[in-house]
Amino acid sequence: MVNVIWAAMALVGIFYAMLNGTMDKVNEAIFESANEAVTLSIGLISVLVFWLGIMKIAEEAGILSILARLFRPIVVRLFPDIPKDHPAIGYILSNFTANIFGLGNAATPMGIKAMEQMKQLSGDDTASRSMITFLALNTSSLTLIPTTVIAIRMQYNSVSPTEIVGATILATLVSSLSAIVIDRIFHYKSKWRT
Amino acid sequence: MELITTVSAWLIPCFIAIVLVTATFKKVPSYELFVEGGKEGVKMAFSLLPFLVGMIVSISILRSSGALEAFIQLISPLLTMVGIPPDIIPLALVRPISGTAALGMTTELIDTHGPDSFIGRLASTMQGSTDTTLYILTIYFGAIGIKKMRYALKVGLLADLIGIIASIVIVSILFG
Numbered sequence: 001m002v003n004v005i006w007a008a009m010a011l012v013g014i015f016y017a018m019l020n021g022t023m024d025k026v027n028e029a030i031f032e033s034a035n036e037a038v039t040l041s042i043g044l045i046s047v048l049v050f051w052l053g054i055m056k057i058a059e060e061a062g063i064l065s066i067l068a069r070l071f072r073p074i075v076v077r078l079f080p081d082i083p084k085d086h087p088a089i090g091y092i093l094s095n096f097t098a099n100i101f102g103l104g105n106a107a108t109p110m111g112i113k114a115m116e117q118m119k120q121l122s123g124d125d126t127a128s129r130s131m132i133t134f135l136a137l138n139t140s141s142l143t144l145i146p147t148t149v150i151a152i153r154m155q156y157n158s159v160s161p162t163e164i165v166g167a168t169i170l171a172t173l174v175s176s177l178s179a180i181v182i183d184r185i186f187h188y189k190s191k192w193r194t
Numbered sequence: 195m196e197l198i199t200t201v202s203a204w205l206i207p208c209f210i211a212i213v214l215v216t217a218t219f220k221k222v223p224s225y226e227l228f229v230e231g232g233k234e235g236v237k238m239a240f241s242l243l244p245f246l247v248g249m250i251v252s253i254s255i256l257r258s259s260g261a262l263e264a265f266i267q268l269i270s271p272l273l274t275m276v277g278i279p280p281d282i283i284p285l286a287l288v289r290p291i292s293g294t295a296a297l298g299m300t301t302e303l304i305d306t307h308g309p310d311s312f313i314g315r316l317a318s319t320m321q322g323s324t325d326t327t328l329y330i331l332t333i334y335f336g337a338i339g340i341k342k343m344r345y346a347l348k349v350g351l352l353a354d355l356i357g358i359i360a361s362i363v364i365v366s367i368l369f370g
Contacts, residue, residue, distance in 0.1 A: 002331070002343060002347065005347070006248065006249065006252050007252075009252045009253060009255065009256040010251070010252040010255045010256070012256060012259075012261050013252075013255035013256040013257075013258070013259035013261050014255060014259065016259045016260060016261035016264070017255075017258075017259040017260070017261075020259070020260055020264075022258065022259050022260050025258045025259065025260075026255055026258050026259050028258070029254040029255060029257070029258035030251055030254070030255060032254070033250050033251050033253075033254035034247050034250070034251050036250060036254075037243070037246040037247040037249075037250040037251065038243060038246075038247060040246055040250070041239055041240070041242050041243040041246050041247075042239070044239045044242065045235065045236060045239040047235075048234075048235030048236070048238050048239050049232040049233075049235035049236060049239075050232070050235070051235070052231040052232060052234050052235040052238070053227070053228035053229065053230075053231040053232035053235070054209075054210060054213055054228065054231070055231060056227045056228065056230055056231025056232075056234075057213050057214070057217045057222065057224045057227045057228055057231070058213045058216075058217075060217070060222045060227050061213060061216040061217040061220050061222045061224075062216070062220065063212070063213060063216055101205055106206065108333065109235065109238075111330075111333075111334055112238060112333070112334060112337045112338070115334050115335075115337065115338045115340075116337070116338050119338045119339075119340070125339055125340055125341040125342060126340070126341070126342040126344065127335065127340050127342060127343050127344050127346050131334075131340070131346070132344065132345065132346045132349060135330060135331065135334060135335075135346050135349075135350060136346070136349045136350060136353055138325065138330050138334070139290075139324075139325050139326075139327040139330050139331070139349075139350035139353060139354065140324065140325065140350075140353040140354070140357060141322070141323055141324050141325035141357070143322055143323070143325075146318070146321065146322030146323075148297070148321075148322075149300070149318045149321050149322045152300065152301055152304055152309075152318075153304065153309040153314075153318060156304050156305060156308070156309045156314075157309070158309035158310055158314075159309075159310050160310070161309070163310075163315070164315055164318040164319050164322065166368065167315070167319045167323075167361070167364050167365050167368050167369075168318070168319050168322040168323050170360070170364045171319055171320075171322075171323035171357060171360045171361045171364050172322070172323045172357075174356065174357065174360035174364075175323055175324060175353055175354075175356055175357030175360055176353075178352075178353055178356040178357075178360075179349065179350075179353035179356075182349050182352050182353055182356075183349050186345040186348065186349055187345075190344065190345060
């Protein structure tokens, strides 16, 4: 699926450029965006090193398992495949917490760690049920306080920059709940088929 | 607003303080563990690099050729008929594909229509209540080497669609 989408995006762009004379722009974009992507990955190093370092201490000091124990009833229901008290649950919770407060750059390293732990549980290169549930929740955005958006609104002299927080929370709730439901539907559908 | 800013500013330093106090109290070698964990971060960033280059280049070819814009114009009349404001359509379509492009569009919409207009509020809500599905999939599955994604992309994109529809409905009711 991703292979097809990836190739299709590039091919549609190139063929469209052939017919519409925008080839010079495409040519320029290829190298500029490759450069951008490298800058982005290099920029991720600082965040990844810092947070994975801190989280390693948190793991060894037992903070992650305390977190996992506190929220076990909810998380066990969302991720029935993960054993109780498994470190994956601690990382999943840290990722959710960071997301809720709009700390995107702290959320990513913890999310990757959570995925890594889930991979150790499943042990192959196929996405497991809990991985997809975790991704679905992340892509639906768990942000309750959209700090970036509020900052932009302040910049453009909004009378009330935070007035959209209520609407954002409602929309996030709807999209996250539907992500869970859709994920469940697909999971049971794939189970019936086999 | 001030409370929210204060909470966000305090959150990370306080979390770090709690971790360090607990580690010291439990006699866990905090500095050595930090370095050990950090090394993983370096490896991870480099293993992500090819995934990001591949995805971002492909998206930028589609955008720079003008094909994406043409597609948006093609389906705009259809979406306008179901009550989606035409100005918001490009943002709604780009949001799951490219985070930077979406943020740029949100800023532009707020700039042209004003932050307190209907479109400005809708763009703000949409930006905040959905996330860049393709980027998250690329990073998370790329970092741990997942090859078969199964139904992950479908679930992500469907959730985006519902999030966008929800934003339009909720903003219409609250501010309409």
